[in-house]
Amino acid sequence: MDFSYSEEQQMLQQSVSKFISQDYDWDSRQAIAKSATGFSAEHWQLFAELGWLTIPFKEDDGGFGGSAVDLIVAMQEFGKGLLVEPFLANTILAGTVISEAGSSEQKATLLAPLMEGSLQLAFAYAEPQSRYELSNVQCSAVINGDEMVLNGHKSVVLNGAAAEKILVSVRTSGESCDREGISLVWVDASTPGVRRECYASVDGQRAADIWFDNVALPASNLLGNVGEAIEVIEMTVDKAALAVCAEAVGAMEMSLMKTVEYSKIRKQFKVTLSTFQALQHRMANMFIELAQAKSILLMAAMEMDSLSGHAPKAVSAAKSRIGKAARLVGEESIQIHGGIGVTDELDVGHYFKRLTAIQFSFGSTDHHTARFAAS
Known part of the structure; x- marks a missing residue:
């Protein structure tokens, strides 16, 4: 069996490797990590221009192809440079949620600008008590007709500080730890009732704890079917x-x-x-x-x-x-x-x-x- 990379994957590897070696030396990386935002907006736009922000997505969504092998090719090179730009939080976490659960209209609103490098996203799924149990969701959304109200606390949200829109896992029915009754919604970070505490982690990444206090949202902000997000x-x-x-x-x-x-x-x-x-x-x-x-x-x-x-x-x-x-x-x-x-x-x-x-x-x-x- 041939385990060698395809021609396209070799080109991707060379492209990322060249960027890391020429434009992401150790001193530059440290300066970026210690900056106010924790990443370089200029580099992020370059990623978009080079097509790297499309790597995990299907061609039907305007992406590179969505192959897991394509993804690990890029991520290995990012690991060599200790990249602090929020590729993981934006394209892999938030992007995958939108790609798999979003409607065509939601993909146009959220996924397209993400791939263009003009929108910062975060996926808030972990809670203080949840550990690694993804079904342990206490953050709630009460749906009433065309509106819903969101309450709860999400912890260690990668890119939570810079995110303009936040994707949130919420419980719309059932008890804590039930696999059924978990839904996905997206929230504009500037919505009244959203509070963030941002911090740098030990490895130079940025994250935030986010609280939602009676955050009013339109029901159209739901991603996918209600209660079937797990x-x-x-x-x-x-x-x-x-x-x-x-x-x-x-x-x-x-x-x-x-x-x-x-x-x-x-x-x-x-x-x-x-x-x-x-x-x-x-x-x-x-x-x-x-x-x-x-x-x-x-x-x-x-x-x-x-x-x-x-x-x-x-x-x-x-x-x-x-x-x-x-x-x-x-x-x-x-x-x-x-x-x-x-x-x-x-x-x-x-x-x-x-x-x-x-x-x-x-x-x-x-x-x-x-x-x-x-x-």
Whole structure:
């Protein structure tokens, strides 16, 4: 079987790689991460012009094609550069929800400007008590004719600070944790009753906690069928989990490369670290973990493509295996670098932070191990 990328995928990989190497050096990335918005509007417009914001979407929606393999090609390169622009929050999370649940009119209103780079979106699905249970939804929407009223609290909403419109999972019927009775709505962030507390996470990303206090919305803001949103939410979060797995592979590749380079120049007892057999073995283990991570990532992406986006067992297998690899590679990178590895000026410590955050994003390593075993 031929596992090589297609010509289009190779062009996409080269395009993203060229941007990261030429326009996204370490100092530039740090300046962007520390800016008021946490990302570059100029870069975001460039992503739109290059067509990267269309990657996850179907051709019928004006997208690149919607292939999971296409997505991991781009995400691996983004992982190498520790990208802070909200590609994950906008195109993968919010974009997938609109693509799968939105009407033609809603896609024209929300999805088209997203792909053009003119609209910032966020998907608010997690709540303080929900952990990784996507059906644990207490945020409520009461529908009364052509209107509805939204109340509740959503936590750690990626891109929640910059989002102009927020997609929200709400309970329209049933009890907390029921799979039935969960719906999707979209809210203009400037609507009265919407309150946001924004913050930077440890890995340089931006997020927000969002409260909805008697937020009045037209019933036309519902996405998809009332009470039947759980499958769309699960598919969206699994797609995001696959994406961060690919990002982790890219970050691990850079961590390994930088660790090997450092071991060749850092001297201890008047010889370079690379001459110590014990450290050679540790770096060899890092290489093996990375190779296994690449293999299972490609397996999960191909499985997702062959099953029309529904591949929970394959995603859990990848998230479990790659989560373990990310921990080993990240920790070993820091150990071999020593104290300098955790300084803010050196990038290897930031790769470690992002790899650590990914281990707990969209289901922890332990959560996905248990889900794989139960499936």
